[in-house]
Amino acid sequence: MERKIHVFSARMNSETPPPHWHGHRDRLRTKLLKRGANALDDYEILEVLLMAFIPRRDVKPIAKALEAKFNSLSAILAAPSEELVKVDGIGETAAAYIKAISELHSRAGREEIKSREAISSWSALIAYVRRELQHEKREQFRVIFLDRKNQLILDQIMGHGTVDHAPVYPREIARRALELQASSLILVHNHPSGDPKPSRADIEITREIIDALEPFDISVHDHLIVGTSGVASLKTAGLI
Template structure:
């Protein structure tokens, strides 16, 4: 036995050789974490696969465990990153390895993403940043399991005042009250607005009921000189604009 080995190792009570912890092999996942961090820092987040991005997030709250199986399980259950971020906490908790801390962290990341997107559209005239608006409403609503009716209220400069949920319903219907939308628009001193709702079925094609309620809202707002710029219908396959479709 060399002096180097004998200084690091020793004999156990039974007289057998034991290896000092400092020289013992690291858990396989420890080396993987180190390599993943190095890849992220040296090559940028764009070099990581979706599940690897999830691993990096999970590593912060699961310090002594292989998190790759958890990341893969999240990806399998929800299908994509946007669906994971949109998932209710109770659904996240059903994934093996995801506890309350991890679920809360994922929801916090989702909220940061939403707030950053709102800041982007609030800082500019909505009409001139239409692609950012469409990306925002799609991110907010494409994975909603219940129909949600939202109204984006705008000022005279077509800048965002507030984005509010005005109706929350079932898988195929959300109650909408045109007079309540008018009351809120007057209260906020809005000059115009954009209607937004989702189709949980995934198909964003406007229904007859969608067209009818849009016309009712336009008629109610008309006497107050408040215009409806557009009505956006969101589905997993995309976003349909009433104005682009010739429905307004």
């Protein structure tokens, strides 16, 4: 009797249809390969990504949950791993892969501006700093050091702060520029409030840095302020 029950159960299991998302994965891969990534919606791109390291689960609800929590692809890539794992279906492995893809994106951006003059590839530079800083929750002050050909030497964080302030020391920036033998630099920081409009303090610290660098014949090309709504240039605004 036990043997008959066992055989019957096995027959029933063998006839169980595969989960609906098996066919969906195949269709999504085919769509990507034949029509290109531009044919996919944002959540579908996320699905393709998640399919690689979540093999036995419908990943569409996970992709939708990521979108709902972070509101944009850039915010998902910028999110800390401890925030990513709060989404149902995202474990430490999935979070690690997402952060690795984010870092690949950042390194590709640095390569793009490093291979050409930063001044002549301004749109690439703006895209790079916005990608790096628009979703930062704390204010961060960075300096992009350039050589005599205006090519990237280093993008370095020179100050970490709170939601509305990051300490900046003009003499420290001058010292670092001399160490790197930089000929010029671009100042960059973010406004976690989202509004990139320069404050009086932003203008004053920019002028202090310019004054600190002047004796060494090191110029400041611009000071870029990054917010979720865009990037403001003090030079374009006539403030430096």
